[in-house]
Amino acid sequence: MLNKPEIQYFKGQWPAQKTYTFARPPHYFRLESGKYLGPITVAYETYGQLAPDGENGVYIAHALTGTAQAGGHSGQEKGWWEPLIGPGKVFDTNKYFIVCANVLGGCYGTTGPTSLNEKTGMPYAMDFPVVTIRDMVRVQKHLLDHLGVKHLKIVSGGSLGGMQALEWAVTYPELVDVVIPVAASERLTPLAIAYNQAGRRAIMNDPNWLGGRYYGRTFPVDGLALARMIGTLTYKTNETFEERFGRKLAGRSRDYYNFFQDFEVESYFNYQGQKLVRRFDANSYLYLTKAMDLHDLGRGYPSVLSALRRIKSKVLLIGISSDLLFPPVEIRGLAVELRRAGVDATYRQLQSTFGHDAFLLEFAQLSQIIGEFLAEAGLN
Amino acid sequence: MLNKPEIQYFKGQWPAQKTYTFARPPHYFRLESGKYLGPITVAYETYGQLAPDGENGVYIAHALTGTAQAGGHSGQEKGWWEPLIGPGKVFDTNKYFIVCANVLGGCYGTTGPTSLNEKTGMPYAMDFPVVTIRDMVRVQKHLLDHLGVKHLKIVSGGSLGGMQALEWAVTYPELVDVVIPVAASERLTPLAIAYNQAGRRAIMNDPNWLGGRYYGRTFPVDGLALARMIGTLTYKTNETFEERFGRKLAGRSRDYYNFFQDFEVESYFNYQGQKLVRRFDANSYLYLTKAMDLHDLGRGYPSVLSALRRIKSKVLLIGISSDLLFPPVEIRGLAVELRRAGVDATYRQLQSTFGHDAFLLEFAQLSQIIGEFLAEAGLN
Secondary structure, three states: OOOOHHHHOOOOOOOOOEEEEEOOOOOOEEOOOOOEEOOEEEEEEEEOOOOOOOOOEEEEEOOOOOOOOOOOEEOOEEOOOHHHEEOOOOEEOOOOEEEEEOOOOOOOOOOOOOOEEOOOOEEOHHHOOOOOHHHHHHHHHHHHHHHOOOOEEEEEEEOHHHHHHHHHHHHOOOOEEEEEEEOOOOEOOHHHHHHHHHHHHHHHHOOOOHHHOOOOOOOOHHHHHHHHHHHHHHHOOHHHHHHHOOOOEOOOOOOOOOOOOOEHHHHHHHHHHHHHHHHOOHHHHHHHHHHHHHOEOOOOOOOHHHHHHOOOOEEEEEEEOOOOOOOHHHHHHHHHHHHHOOOOEEEEEEOOOOHHHHHHOOHHHHHHHHHHHHHHOOOO | OOOOHHHHOOOOOOOOOEEEEEOOOOOOEEOOOOOEEOOEEEEEEEEOOOOOOOOOEEEEEOOOOOOOOOOOEEOOEEOOOHHHEEOOOOEEOOOOEEEEEOOOOOOOOOOOOOOEEOOOOEEOHHHOOOOOHHHHHHHHHHHHHHHOOOOEEEEEEEOHHHHHHHHHHHHOOOOEEEEEEEOOOOEOOHHHHHHHHHHHHHHHHOOOOHHHOOOOOOOOHHHHHHHHHHHHHHHOOHHHHHHHOOOOEOOOOOOOOOOOOOEHHHHHHHHHHHHHHHHOOHHHHHHHHHHHHHOEOOOOOOOHHHHHHOOOOEEEEEEEOOOOOOOHHHHHHHHHHHHHOOOOEEEEEEOOOOHHHHHHOOHHHHHHHHHHHHHHOOOO
């Protein structure tokens, strides 16, 4: 039996984080599916100071393979939204108490498929229940209650993080002043579901996956690397690749007619795959992409519109001009729907050739757009 | 030792086709790579009658998983461009002698990795040499010489077929009056290379692939099916999937929170994968996508422009408004380059939500655009 299954199966290291454990048996957490899960540990980071009245909360939600480390530095690693989080930055740590937690189902310290199933003494693997974005958000609410955060001035995040921001606005309308989902919309499109499916299939085709029971055995390296490559196809644009690689051959021998001679763009995709394998769990990848697929704000409500009508926050939707995964037309459409539902919704767009990844790259534009919006909303 | 390795490894059946064999040892065919290949068998179909002077030829080139059966019917199967080929149709069999051959490296009767390597008595598998679009076209020229075709009025095809049409114009400028590449440009983009690489990796990750030596053993079903799914992501559009599937669940049980519950769009992708496995060879898929990656009209010339300057044919480029793989902007750009090179080039666009696949679907628009162009060129 393994004590710390989380860190033995992929070589990623993450900084020591704060953790909070709740839903200890028999007080299980009831998931949206009706299944019960417990205990649940949440790994999180905080930035800034909580006001005595607990009203100055900000929640930042991470994307598919992100971590709780949204801001600050840990060794050489900068937080993934570090340029937006800090004193005087748009998510201003002089004003706000900012919380970011690893999502439910993740592999960076929060309970997920790598965690020990107390009932079996083994990692959950595929016995982990399907979790949804809504479940993630409800777990985050437990964490905020524990921390004494009574109110959220802002909830923001990109991609999977943007989906969480939207769910926050619908699930806890009284608690949030402003939500800022970046590169996310009200539900995942069928095409995006198909990309996620291809990624999952890449993992499940790997003979080392073993139905998810690879812990302590050989990691399904090739499967997860291919899944990452498939994902990366949707995060970038051809324009980026033209500028960076064009049709240049990789390596030194450059034998054009050799079947195994890669173009530089192929080496780049190989590298992206290999990089993720060192730091992420394959089963977590399965569960988090599944949660994305199930993302649908209207689920459990008579309609999407009636779900949107619950929202009391101001909403700033940010799209990316070159995003294939969440095309601007989708996000602009959500802004229209939100206004139809009586929500104070604004649409702004990052002009970028980086594609979906722009939410992790275009910090100057993000700072300006978010800064202006918060100033108008009286929050900065 | 197996006599007909081609038909034992995937369950596809194709109609009895005419074949032509050349490059019998020691008169090997010299590939662009400098390697030698022989004998080479070409499986082909013809439609219409060759004029006594041999001047009424038309060559139609097929796409990645296409066959020589471009026109007509074979049992219940209609040719893939049947609505364009026939008496009174745009490729008019009352006027033209139309030839379509399975490409070099394919698995529908033309020599490829499934064929017997006479040196080893085994199928080539990965000992098959890398072939290029230019090699395919030069093989087709051998076939036309054999058939007595002295001149081509038209060369056309979509996707990989469009690349062949462009290579025809550059390699044999004196022989072709009009080329009509659909959904193809002068070289494959880095992003398209990355998609192809992901597909190849899906096959090579399959434990049954065995370095290509799966013939007579277990076919790498999961790998080829996943490769097809990855390809299909680029052939279609989200708009199509929204209309057809939306976010509907597949099957009867519809257990939303079951990890293995598919959305209808996932079932569709599974189906596309399973369908290809029955009719296509995995190693051929590797070699033909590699040939696509190597497609670059300028290769071997001082520049793309100098390659384009060789062209004497009129060129009608047809793009597809919703094509992700060959975005209209790329193809329009080629039209500009062609005119800069002094070529009589026209760009027309299919208005379609079908994406890249529109070249196999939008027959009314194709007939009109091609028909008008040929009439102006004095060919119809």
